[in-house]
Amino acid sequence: MSKSAYEIDSNIDKIERYVIVAWVDNEAGVLARLSGLFSGRGYNIESLAVAQVDEERKISRITIATYGTEGVIKQIQAQVLKLVPVHKVNIYPINEKTIFRELALVKFLGTGDVLNKAEQLCVDNNFEFLDKTPKSFIVQALGRRTEVDEFIKKIKALGEVSISRTGALAMNKGAETVKDNKGKVL
Amino acid sequence: MGENDYQLTGAEIVFKALHEHDVEYIFGYPGGAVLPLYDQISKEKKIKHILVRHEQGAGHAAEGYARSSGKTGIALVTSGPGATNMVTALTDALMDSIPLVCITGQVPTHLIGTDAFQECDTTGITRPCTKHNWLVKDVNQLAETIHKAFHVANSGRPGPVLVDIPKDVQFQKGIYKSSKDVVVETYKPKVKAELSDIEKAIELIIKSKKPIIYSGGGVINAGVKASDTLTEFIRITNFPITSTLQGLGAFPGSDPQFLGMLGMHGTYEANNAMHECDLMINIGARFDDRITGRVDAFSPSSKKIHIDIDPSSINKIVKVDLAIVGDCLSVLSDMLTTLKNKHSDFCNSNKENISGWWKQINKWRDKKSLSYKKDDKLIMPQYAVERLYEITKNQDSYITTEVGQHQMWAAQFYKFNKPNRWMTSGGLGTMGFGLPAAIGTQVANPGKLVVDIAGEASILMNIQEMSTAVQYKLPVKIFILNNQWMGMVRQWQELLHGKNYSESYTEALPDFVKLAEAYGAVGIRATNPKELDDKILEMVDIDRPVIFDCLVKKDENCFPMIPSGKAHNEMILGPEDKEGITEEGKVLV
Numbered sequence: 001m002s003k004s005a006y007e008i009d010s011n012i013d014k015i016e017r018y019v020i021v022a023w024v025d026n027e028a029g030v031l032a033r034l035s036g037l038f039s040g041r042g043y044n045i046e047s048l049a050v051a052q053v054d055e056e057r058k059i060s061r062i063t064i065a066t067y068g069t070e071g072v073i074k075q076i077q078a079q080v081l082k083l084v085p086v087h088k089v090n091i092y093p094i095n096e097k098t099i100f101r102e103l104a105l106v107k108f109l110g111t112g113d114v115l116n117k118a119e120q121l122c123v124d125n126n127f128e129f130l131d132k133t134p135k136s137f138i139v140q141a142l143g144r145r146t147e148v149d150e151f152i153k154k155i156k157a158l159g160e161v162s163i164s165r166t167g168a169l170a171m172n173k174g175a176e177t178v179k180d181n182k183g184k185v186l
Numbered sequence: 187m188g189e190n191d192y193q194l195t196g197a198e199i200v201f202k203a204l205h206e207h208d209v210e211y212i213f214g215y216p217g218g219a220v221l222p223l224y225d226q227i228s229k230e231k232k233i234k235h236i237l238v239r240h241e242q243g244a245g246h247a248a249e250g251y252a253r254s255s256g257k258t259g260i261a262l263v264t265s266g267p268g269a270t271n272m273v274t275a276l277t278d279a280l281m282d283s284i285p286l287v288c289i290t291g292q293v294p295t296h297l298i299g300t301d302a303f304q305e306c307d308t309t310g311i312t313r314p315c316t317k318h319n320w321l322v323k324d325v326n327q328l329a330e331t332i333h334k335a336f337h338v339a340n341s342g343r344p345g346p347v348l349v350d351i352p353k354d355v356q357f358q359k360g361i362y363k364s365s366k367d368v369v370v371e372t373y374k375p376k377v378k379a380e381l382s383d384i385e386k387a388i389e390l391i392i393k394s395k396k397p398i399i400y401s402g403g404g405v406i407n408a409g410v411k412a413s414d415t416l417t418e419f420i421r422i423t424n425f426p427i428t429s430t431l432q433g434l435g436a437f438p439g440s441d442p443q444f445l446g447m448l449g450m451h452g453t454y455e456a457n458n459a460m461h462e463c464d465l466m467i468n469i470g471a472r473f474d475d476r477i478t479g480r481v482d483a484f485s486p487s488s489k490k491i492h493i494d495i496d497p498s499s500i501n502k503i504v505k506v507d508l509a510i511v512g513d514c515l516s517v518l519s520d521m522l523t524t525l526k527n528k529h530s531d532f533c534n535s536n537k538e539n540i541s542g543w544w545k546q547i548n549k550w551r552d553k554k555s556l557s558y559k560k561d562d563k564l565i566m567p568q569y570a571v572e573r574l575y576e577i578t579k580n581q582d583s584y585i586t587t588e589v590g591q592h593q594m595w596a597a598q599f600y601k602f603n604k605p606n607r608w609m610t611s612g613g614l615g616t617m618g619f620g621l622p623a624a625i626g627t628q629v630a631n632p633g634k635l636v637v638d639i640a641g642e643a644s645i646l647m648n649i650q651e652m653s654t655a656v657q658y659k660l661p662v663k664i665f666i667l668n669n670q671w672m673g674m675v676r677q678w679q680e681l682l683h684g685k686n687y688s689e690s691y692t693e694a695l696p697d698f699v700k701l702a703e704a705y706g707a708v709g710i711r712a713t714n715p716k717e718l719d720d721k722i723l724e725m726v727d728i729d730r731p732v733i734f735d736c737l738v739k740k741d742e743n744c745f746p747m748i749p750s751g752k753a754h755n756e757m758i759l760g761p762e763d764k765e766g767i768t769e770e771g772k773v774l775v
């Protein structure tokens with residue numbers, strides 16, 4: 001007898017980060033179904049971003065950043081696809097083929113030198129200021145999660161901050177798209 | 187006539203939709219939030235309502251009805267406590283893939299969210315225990331929602347759904363929509379498998395020297411034809427077959443090619459064949475932990491094929507070499523066609539090919555792992571089930587069970603030769619399932635013998651349904667293997683918890699004969715093996731509900747057993763054979 005399923009290389013047991021995108025009918029309870037599935041089956045949610053993306057079809061795009069072995073991620077995909085309001089589910093591994101973006105609003109509190117130093121940090125990062133007062137500013141930090149993380153770490157070291165983050169969004173590069181069951185682009 | 191004259195009330199819409207789906211029976215219980223629907227029931231000519239005595243009973247009765255008939259079970263209950271009482275039955279149906287449509291009343295829409303009397307968040311509570319559920323706030327969505335509910339309950343892997351209808355919506359007038367005009371856009375399970383996968387499976391089948399088929403409830407769910415096709419497949423290949431608890435009856439249990447049930451209380455030959463095989467074909471089963479035992483030691487040297495309509499079942503617990511997503515009937519038919527058309531030589535020669543394997547299997551069989559010590563004074567529980575089987579086997583009987591040792595003895599000793607004859611709570615293991623399930627089974631199969639093989643502890647969990655059986659003249663037989671213990675708990679305490687028999691003995695039990703009489707049923711008691719046959723015959727002949735109090739040996743254990751955390755080849759065969767239960771295994775359930 002040749003190889004059995006258990007002899008397949010052990011790489012599949014490596015835990016890695018993935019972004020899972022689900023296109024769902026924007027109806028009552030759909031988010032609870034999804035988050036309940038994750039908590040009920042013990043899957044992780046690092047971040048979650050949801051909004052309606054098609055008003056006519058009433059479709060929302062839910063983006064979940066998670067981690068797990070490839071096997072677990074495939075299991076999550078199969079479980080999510082079983083939910084009745086779900087049209088499609090796609091998995092995006094963290095690699096160069098995918099664009100990832102996360103947005104954070106950061107309010108920095110401080111005056112004088114401290115404020116100037118923090119402002120300079122934002123300028124160095126090319127982030128846009130949305131509000132400025134002598135005692136504070138709000139900046140919009142945009143980038144990959146690691147970039148936003150890095151920035152937040154630095155600005156926190158300078159003074160008091162209040163932070164709001166969106167969670168990751170993902171889209172694959174190139175002309176390829178995911179389509180609904182009728183062949184319309186999602 | 188004005189436009190409104192063409193409109194129906196919500197309650198009328200519900201029943202019109204149920205008619206469209208050929209519903210004949212509803213199992214239900216009324217209350218404030220469903221009174222408009224009950225007004226409608228009193229006018230109903232086609233649909234009969236069975237009034238249960240507890241909403242959980244309605245759920246399990248609907249399950250018994252569905253499993254024994256292949257149709258959808260319908261339950262109707264009120265808001266709040268009515269809905270929460272349904273939760274166990276819904277979870278049970280979800281675990282065992284039984285199609286149910288449960289309709290619940292809800293407080294009127296303007297009171298939702300105010301902690302109104304008998305309000306609960308029904309869709310919130312039942313979200314994880316249904317395939318899908320809906321709260322219908324717009325009467326014009328009602329018909330469409332009910333059609334979708336039937337679609338979801340019955341397509342793909344079947345399961346329970348729930349439609350929550352606020353009372354004001356039941357009164358409001360709206361437009362009916364026929365099921366023909368409803369399209370479900372998202373939920374589209376795949377039924378037909380890729381031909382290339384079928385061919386890959388056939389390749390493996392032809393090469394195998396030590397094959398085994400392991401079939402499950404998916405075959406039963408795929409309809410009677412799937413069972414027939416499976417049987418033909420087994421005949422042509424001459425392969426041995428074992429079955430899960432839920433799959434019993436898909437292939438004839440009395441056939442020599444059947445190795446008996448596998449798993450925790452499965453036979454020695456079935457479990458060893460699973461362990462030693464070179465090809466395992468899982469048809470409509472889900473590698474449940476009661477089946478696999480220790481997963482990392484599960485069938486170590488076999489190629490594995492998994493046929494399932496639910497893609498999330500595949501590679502969830504056991505990694506397989508070939509995954510075939512599709513309906514069991516469709517896949518089995520395709521496999522048979524390919525075998526017959528392209529490999530007729532194989533069909534002729536395979537008996538010879540795998541004769542060595544059969545020799546090995548027969549050696550395992552010679553262990554007679556289901557044997558037990560006979561006794562001429564005490565009724566052995568296994569003997570009771572054996573006698574029940576022998577006496578009833580020629581009359582197309584239907585068996586339900588509660589949960590415990592008696593359930594396993596029923597699975598081991600009652601042989602099912604047809605599908606849909608065996609209704610048991612496998613996934614959830616719900617004590618109290620058997621009596622209401624028997625009621626539902628009897629409703630679906632009038633004139634047939636329906637027996638609930640019960641334990642004295644389990645039966646008390648839904649004993650109130652005796653009253654339902656009496657009211658509707660449903661002559662179900664409750665065959666209690668009365669050992670005065672929660673036997674299965676006692677067995678685990680003996681084998682895994684140092685004989686600490688904590689709270690597993692019932693100090694006060696009712697007199698079951700008098701209890702039967704109090705309900706207006708018949709009570710029979712058997713106390714020794716000599717009178718057993720006559721009393722069983724007496725029970726079978728009575729055309730009324732019967733409680734049969736069969737006093738059996740109190741401390742008998744159910745063997746063989748794979749203790750939790752052990753592999754298929756590490757079975758305990760009997761009381762003398764107890765070594766090797768580990769601390770690790772104790773933690774498992």
Ligand SMILES: Cc1ncc(C[n+]2csc(CCOP(=O)(O)OP(=O)(O)O)c2C)c(N)n1
Pocket residue numbers: 588589590591592593615616617618640641642643644645667669671672673674675
């Ligand atoms: C609702 C519910 N509660 C608890 C259990 C745990 N349990 C499993 S078997 C069992 C004992 C059943 O006793 P009995 O009905 O007398 O059957 P026996 O094992 O004695 O045949 C218990 C308590 C269960 N399965 N279901």
Ligand SMILES: [Mg+2]
Pocket residue numbers: 590641642643667668669670671672673
């Ligand atoms: Mg008992």
